[in-house]
Amino acid sequence: MELPAGISSINSQEQKIVEELVRRVRLGETEALGALYDRYSGRVYAFLLRAVQRELAEELLQDVFVALWQKVNLYYPERGSFNAWFFTLVRHRLYDALPKYQKHQSEDLLSVPGVVESVSEMTGDRTDLEDQVLRLFRDEELRRAVNHLPPDQRQTILMTYFGGLSHRELAEKLNLPVSTIKGRARLGLQRLRQLLPEQS
Amino acid sequence: MNCYEVAELEESYLLGQLKGEEMNHLERHLKACLSCAKKLSGYQEVLGIMFSSLKPAVPAAHLRQAVLNQVAQVAQEPISLDSRRKPFRRVMGGIGRVLSPVAAVMVIGLTMSTLFLGWQLQEINARQAQLQEVVDLAASPVSLVWPLTEPGVPFNPGAPRARMYARPDSDLYLLTATQLKPAPQGQVYRAWYTIDKTVDYLGDLEPDQGGNAVLKVSSPDHRAANITACFITKEKAGSPIDQPSGPQFLAWNKA
Ligand SMILES: [Zn+2]
Numbered sequence: 001m002e003l004p005a006g007i008s009s010i011n012s013q014e015q016k017i018v019e020e021l022v023r024r025v026r027l028g029e030t031e032a033l034g035a036l037y038d039r040y041s042g043r044v045y046a047f048l049l050r051a052v053q054r055e056l057a058e059e060l061l062q063d064v065f066v067a068l069w070q071k072v073n074l075y076y077p078e079r080g081s082f083n084a085w086f087f088t089l090v091r092h093r094l095y096d097a098l099p100k101y102q103k104h105q106s107e108d109l110l111s112v113p114g115v116v117e118s119v120s121e122m123t124g125d126r127t128d129l130e131d132q133v134l135r136l137f138r139d140e141e142l143r144r145a146v147n148h149l150p151p152d153q154r155q156t157i158l159m160t161y162f163g164g165l166s167h168r169e170l171a172e173k174l175n176l177p178v179s180t181i182k183g184r185a186r187l188g189l190q191r192l193r194q195l196l197p198e199q200s
Numbered sequence: 201m202n203c204y205e206v207a208e209l210e211e212s213y214l215l216g217q218l219k220g221e222e223m224n225h226l227e228r229h230l231k232a233c234l235s236c237a238k239k240l241s242g243y244q245e246v247l248g249i250m251f252s253s254l255k256p257a258v259p260a261a262h263l264r265q266a267v268l269n270q271v272a273q274v275a276q277e278p279i280s281l282d283s284r285r286k287p288f289r290r291v292m293g294g295i296g297r298v299l300s301p302v303a304a305v306m307v308i309g310l311t312m313s314t315l316f317l318g319w320q321l322q323e324i325n326a327r328q329a330q331l332q333e334v335v336d337l338a339a340s341p342v343s344l345v346w347p348l349t350e351p352g353v354p355f356n357p358g359a360p361r362a363r364m365y366a367r368p369d370s371d372l373y374l375l376t377a378t379q380l381k382p383a384p385q386g387q388v389y390r391a392w393y394t395i396d397k398t399v400d401y402l403g404d405l406e407p408d409q410g411g412n413a414v415l416k417v418s419s420p421d422h423r424a425a426n427i428t429a430c431f432i433t434k435e436k437a438g439s440p441i442d443q444p445s446g447p448q449f450l451a452w453n454k455a
Contacts, residue, residue, distance in 0.1 A: 043252070162254075
């Protein structure tokens with residue numbers, strides 16, 4: 001169930017298997033959901049652990065797969081790949097849960113391990129935190145491509161999409177308008193798309 | 201709608217959350233603006249690739265079963281006809297078929313439940329109203345759904361199963377079953393539920409040639425939330441309906 005390393009291995013074969021599992025989940029087959037869980041839970045959990053404590057990560061991991069089950073009919077293959085849809089769903093579930101969690105724990109996001117221990121350094125060119133996030137990716141090509149981004153774009157993508165911060169939160173930390181952060185994210189993603197090898 | 205507004209909506213669009221006017225405006229823009237159509241898919245795909253490349257962490261083993269137990273209790277949200285408009289994806293390639301209303305209804309049926317798989321096209325119009333009730337019931341956040349399976353048998357995709365739906369604020373009780381064999385000669389499938397320790401008769405199920413059955417019952421009993429069991433038995437045709445005599449063939453029992 002583990003993909004071999006290398007972006008190019010996310011090939012059409014793997015996509016076909018996933019699409020077939022998704023089709024079966026749409027028919028209400030819990031078994032197929034189990035198979036998707038086997039494929040994706042490790043990556044979802046890794047992503048969640050980066051943003052929140054273990055207890056909440058475990059809770060959210062379940063929440064995400066229950067949401068996948070409930071919302072599978074809202075995935076339209078013609079709008080993008082399953083990975084794109086599912087990861088968007090995962091991030092949204094996380095962001096929806098964070099405010100409740102913080103209220104509950106009366107904790108600031110900054111005190112959640114893994115999130116922003118070193119916000120004060122985030123205005124610099126490069127932070128340990130970014131390096132930590134970057135090490136989450138197993139694909140060398142991808143890490144190299146991210147490293148090629150201009151520092152502000154790299155920071156925005158790593159911290160907002162994988163570091164557990166929303167665009168708004170990063171904007172507040174950096175004292176910049178949200179529109180600036182969103183613009184950086186878009187430019188960075190556009191640039192990454194050019195840097196990454198074509199997908200099959 | 202301008203390019204900036206489109207960019208703001210891309211995630212909601214991908215998640216299927218856009219409705220009505222917003223959806224119309226967005227799709228009109230995407231058809232007219234090559235740059236947006238191109239970038240939209242590009243951003244999400246890049247993030248999807250990054251996500252795929254994450255090094256996995258191993259979650260506790262019991263979480264898998266916890267997820268499967270939860271999904272057995274919750275209904276899937278149906279496809280909304282409103283957001284199922286013509287797909288745009290002309291830049292990235294892909295299909296551009298327009299769904300006719302009949303085909304669209306069929307798509308809902310197919311994805312709602314395997315129950316509808318066996319239906320022939322011409323039957324779909326006739327059952328459209330019924331289908332809509334299933335859709336409404338399954339879509340409502342206040343709906344209750346009970347999955348009925350063969351007691352003590354591990355999940356098997358080919359086995360008979362059923363679902364009962366009810367809403368505390370409505371009189372409608374709906375039971376759908378699939379992959380049923382015809383009832384043995386002289387017998388019927390009979391559905392029951394238990395509320396406050398009393399067993400109530402819901403109705404008899406008649407599977408069609410495809411093994412599918414739909415039972416719709418109007419009952420003013422609004423205590424659906426108190427249901428502790430629902431099940432199907434095989435009974436002698438025409439026998440009294442005061443209580444079940446046979447063993448539970450398909451069942452859901454409160455843990
Ligand atoms: Zn545009």
